[in-house]
Amino acid sequence: MKELIKKIVESAYLSKEGHIASSLSILDLLCVLYGEVLDLESIKNNLVDRDRFILSKGHASLGLYATLKHFGLLDFELNDFCKFHSILGGHPSDKIPYVESSTGSLGHGLPIGVGMALGYKIKDFKHNVYVIIGDGESNEGTIWESALLASHHNLNNLCCIMDHNRSGDRAVNIDNVIDKFKSFNWECIEVDGHNVEEIKSAINSETTKPKFVLANTIKGKGCDIMENKPEWHHKFPNDEEYLEIMKKLD
């Protein structure tokens, strides 16, 4: 995990781009998904019926790239992040192998995931669709349109994980989010978003409804100077900060 964090910080430091803190808050979720949940063979073989993952909060792209690299699904170098000719942009593009959907503007990934899950039902496919959204992203009306559509169509092959790092609190505090999704008739589970066993158990549990996993996370998790510091939302470290972070991670 420390190596992944170092890679994310290094890439942001070199490029002077990226949302490090959001990338770190989802890192445990991504590692569980790619390490323990997703059927990587179906993904690597590019089967139409495969597990699919969408990072709806696309600004955490560095976390996704680092995870894909770690699991052997990315041939490109993270040090090229955001360079002019790089395929690895500030938000993920579906031109990157194994990235299921371009995202960036918030509130787009979950409706696309609903469509994939609905398509899987139509085609009688056996795999599942996983989407990570942010708590701030849930300000968007499309999240709630999707919540209603997913339960209406009984999409129990859809799992929506909210990275609840509380970055939305500075605008609107989305209290009782479990109650909100429950009222839309979703199966809801709350977990510590940095506890691997809790995450794994929640995502893998059987359900007859679409599943919502509220993952309570720490923005900037793993870097002391960033943890829960709002100013690090879209900030890259200077030379001094970079050396300090790397020293602590060694």
Place this chain on the structure above:
Amino acid sequence: MRKQFVKTLEKIVNNDNNVSLLLGDIGVFGFRKILKDYPERIFNIGIFEQATIGLSAGLSKIGMIPIMHTISPFMVERGLEQLKVDFGYQKLNGNFVSIGNSYDYAALGPTHHCPADVSLLSTIPNFQIVTPGNSKELDVLFNSEYNNGSPTYFRLGEYEHTQELDVKFGKANIVKKGNDATIICTGSMLDDVLYATENLDVTILYYSTIIPFDYKLLQDNFNSKVILCENFYEGTLNFIVNKALEGECYSLYNIGMKREFLKNYGKKEEHDVSLGLDKYSLRKKIEKICIK
């Protein structure tokens, strides 16, 4: 065109298991047969325009062919970012079929008018725009293009022209040849433009596909006066015409809907008169341009 769309879709849905129709609580009665026959893929999805476009993108990504259908402003104006990001940016296969050109639903007021649809969608790279002028054109163009690999907007109106033209996707038709002006005509206006020019020595080019635009036909058939007769906001195609005729010497005239909210209700025909877009007003305008 509504009835033809139902007929066209019923055949396609019967023959292509990959097609999924998503109605925005519009046309539900018309599509009752396939809604009943194929409940697993033909949906009255509800009034969720933005999420429906995203959902359509998800269907497209797993190899299905989504067809979304609702009234123009709810699809194009409410869902513009979804159309741009989910379909244009990702260049996904999918169909967006609106009903109600510009101010066809005059009595319902400006919330239900959409003269900006062609202009807005023409700013999204990869989007194709098809504007059939009657039921036959709709049938031909929809059948040929519903699975062409790109996002495609089909602009269906409540009014039709009566001409029998052999339309093809991406190709314009020469309706008439003459020397005093070249008229570019779109959609159901064609009958009125023909009436307005019956005694004039003009060329009429009819465009049932707006994007991809048939540049060549215009380049081969323009003269010193080019008149755009658009059944949407006037000037929508100025950029495209200028691209086609870049460096050429010509005067461009616009006849189309003014860029203002309509204050009255009533019938489309009443607004045509009020806006100077009825056949008699068209005749006066075009004659004036030709004798200049």
